[in-house]
Amino acid sequence: MELNKLSLSEIKIGLEKGDFTSTELTSHYLERIDKHDEQLNSFISVTSDHALEQAKAADQRYKNEDALPLDGIPIAHKDIFCTKGILTTCGSRMLSNFESPYSATVYEKLDKQGMVMLGKTNMDEFAMGSSNETSFFGKVKNPWNQDYVPGGSSGGSAACVSAELAPVATATDTGGSIRQPASLCGLTGIKPTYGRVSRYGMIAFASSLDQGGVIARSAEDAALVLEAMSGHDPKDSTSLNLDAPDLTANLNDSIKGMKIGLPKEFFDREIPSFVENSIEEAIAVYKDLGAEIVEVSLKNINLSLPVYYIIAPAECSANLSRYDGVRYGYRCEDPENIEDLFMRTREEGFGAEVKRRILIGTYALSAGYYDAYYLKAQKCRQLVANDFNEAFKNVDVILSPTTPGTSFKAGEKTNDPIEMYLQDIFTIPANLAGLPGLSIPCGEHNGLPLGMQLVGNSLEEAKLLQFAHSFQSNTNWHKKMPNI
């Protein structure tokens, strides 16, 4: 039995039956990380001792027959989630020495289900990037072809799950940071409705867009972990006051008679033919399963990218003000005075992309520009959300490519931020509207995987996963893994 090939439910059964222990499974993954991650660089910290302790405790609970729902199952956490007593860097020099004194709600919830943390995954600095090239801790490589990027910002989470260094990983998505790397690494990634997953302890990039989620090898695995992460958190005022949804009960239900919307604005764009072909094949699969295909219009969708690049930088410009060298994190050496401390700490502690976005955001909020940029962007954001509301009166899910193409080579887009930002052209609208979205593999091109995106109506994660699961029950794209 190849332990690293097992799905989460297979792991759970194996542990229950005593086929293997959590300690064996955890050690197996730690060995794989040890062997392969020097190349891939998908982890910033590997928490072996902590993991083996958690595994041991889980094994004891299995012995006592009082195991928790996800007991003993290993997981990797994006290094954006605070973990008590463990380095939490957010991919930045600014937090390169920050050991958090508290844990994120997401970590605590999964910990209470018995999940074993293998380590903290690499990411674009403060989640700003689409290629995982902006991390202070170095680039992450795409396991499918190491010359290529894994996507970002959750590039470490995607790479480690794809390379089978972890069975599943947490991730976050502000403009596509779960779905785009999932697409580029041949995985299933889901970003739930804004407010489903607590943001407490998840280091903020753009508060009104950030949402935690999962990168997994299948919709079923993603459903199990997302359900465990979800639910109201009184520590997050934007958290929805709803219990965690049941995401697995309807996974196997038929989608017959349900409607899939294809936004014509997306398909009017110039898309490479291999992308178009893969999407058409996926649509054919759904048609065979009895779904009805309907054209929908999201007429303001072309506003999404400019709107996003006002709102996200504006929020980040304030969210990142706390990194001033006074209380924790990086501090410049021998500051002359308080201004020097602030300025040099931030100059030395932040990378170029983070600075670029702080500058854009500061500018957009400045006196005299606020109305023209930020306020107008908020109004346009509402227009985008209204388009979705209108569309969901007629359809169950909206289907599109996740990304404009497959992965690209490291360094290919680093000198052209706009080209890089276009990576998220299909994913950003769901963040603006606060809607759930997922990406599942649906093809490949030149040995690199390709994903399709499904966006659902507010709170309809279960339906999205049902669509994803029925596709995966009838195709094999999600089973293809890279050779490393």
Next chain:
Amino acid sequence: MSVNLDNWEAVIGLEIHVQLSTKSKLFSGASTDFGALPNTQACNIDLALPGVLPVLNEEVLKMAIKLGKALNAEINSPTSFARKNYFYPDSPKGYQISQMDKPIVETGYLDIETEEGKKRIGVTRAHLEEDAGKSLHDDFEGQSGIDLNRAGTPLLEIVSEPEINSPQEAVAYLKSIHSIIRYLDISDGNMAEGSMRCDANVSVRKKGEKDLGIRTETKNVNSFRFVEKAIQYEIERQIHEIESGNKITQETRLYDSQTNTTRPMRSKEFANDYRYFPEPDLLPINLDKSFIDEVMATMPEMPSEKKERFISEFGLSAYDAELLAADKDLADFFEDVNAVSKSPKLSANWIMGELSAELNNENLTIRESKVTSNKLGQLILRIEDGTISGKIAKEIFEKLWSSDNEVDEIIQSEGLEQVTDDKEIESMIDEVINSNPEQLEQYRSGKDRLFGFFVGQVMKASQGKANPKQVNDILRKKLEK
């Protein structure tokens, strides 16, 4: 600096920061107690650790709604928070959570009274915001310390319209706000400890002119008296500058109580661009009618209502009623005394006379009075029912102040009951008249003023216990004979 104020008009607006007396902070569960060791009352949220989020303390909404109602203002629903961005070492997030577009309280007014008469002052808005920490510059050689205990303490900033025209009006307005927040029990209003802080925006213009002059903002004024003095100074300074041909600079100034002057702190021309935008971590808050009604049900009687009631129910003079009603503790004490004495006028006189004098002497608040309201009521009751004279009452009051004895105990044990027996008084009067033949003759030959001398002698002979009215009546008859 001497200026002629006659041709000038001052235009003043006040910004008052009131520290709300909640147990925990505006957006965290940390305690707000004053005086703890540095940084022992700053939790993860107050420290602005990565990933933390604010959660609003609902208590502040109730407090702000009460204030809004007391200021005859609108309560905004939804009300929302905004981020005010600026870097400062004791501002841990690099922004302050405040309110911009939808402050919880908007468009109210307050009626004040000065020697010039009554006046209505508009209140533009009152908004919630968090306090900053403190920078400590003296404790560490070559370094500054940061104490974040105060960071996140809830403040209400009350902004007046520029409708105040004199330092006296400014103080009347400030005292009125102080009285209201104490009544509502939403702040201790202690200016010396900084739980109530006042910034004054002052400008001057020639009388009759419509355009406002350039204003300055004076900060750091921490008592009623200093507010009056600082504004007075600033008005005179500005007039002097203009009359000397200079221009006023729009700037922030600091008041120095030692020299009674103001000096520039920083120029507003180089002021921060605060880049306000809606706080994305807190959703707009709907204050539904039932919530507001619930809060309204807990509103106490306000100073102006209380004053009117004291006049109509107890027949107090407007002056007495105003003085008592201005301080809630004092007003409560008065009502407690009156409940026993059933004599409002005398109760008011005693509280504002003897009692206030003793309290001032020993620098005590009314709550710390050594004579309880019940005892003072008893004492006044004994004056009213004729058991003791007013003069004896003052002696008893001294004894009450310095001992735990009851009023009636003191009267009995010391035999201080008033002499009301006509015969007994007559014999005392006879003795006084007989032993002062010279004065008697002078009186009878027209020196009326000597009547007081005889009264004094009789009272002295009775050790103050003779009923003064009876002494008066009988003495007059005897002297006329």
